[in-house]
Amino acid sequence: MENKENTPKPAETAAPRPQGAPMGGPRRPPGGRRFAPRRKVCRLCAEHIDLVDYKQAQIVRNFTTDTGKILSRRITGACAKHQRQIMRAVKINRNLSLMSYNG
Ligand SMILES: [Zn+2]
Numbered sequence: 001m002e003n004k005e006n007t008p009k010p011a012e013t014a015a016p017r018p019q020g021a022p023m024g025g026p027r028r029p030p031g032g033r034r035f036a037p038r039r040k041v042c043r044l045c046a047e048h049i050d051l052v053d054y055k056q057a058q059i060v061r062n063f064t065t066d067t068g069k070i071l072s073r074r075i076t077g078a079c080a081k082h083q084r085q086i087m088r089a090v091k092i093n094r095n096l097s098l099m100s101y102n103g
Pocket of ligand 1: 042043044045046078079080081082
């Protein structure tokens with residue numbers, strides 16, 4: 001038995017807003033994001049570098065500014081393990097005057 005007729009369902013009446021619910025959905029903090037969030041991955045992990053060698057000054061230098069400051073993890077995306085190794089390598093290199101202390 002075929003019944004082609006679509007019986008219209010009674011439209012559900014909109015439930016009244018519960019008391020205390022925020023109006024207009026979740027609020028964003030002011031300022032907003034200028035950049036789309038990008039998944040940061042540790043470059044050293046990606047290249048399977050287990051140990052950061054201070055003698056590889058070129059690698060270490062990628063994690064410092066032009067003025068010789070160590071870039072933060074927030075910027076480089078390095079993992080904790082590698083950030084520690086970078087820190088040590090930079091400090092050794094400074095001591096050996098392979099890198100500069102100051103800007
Ligand atoms: Zn890493």
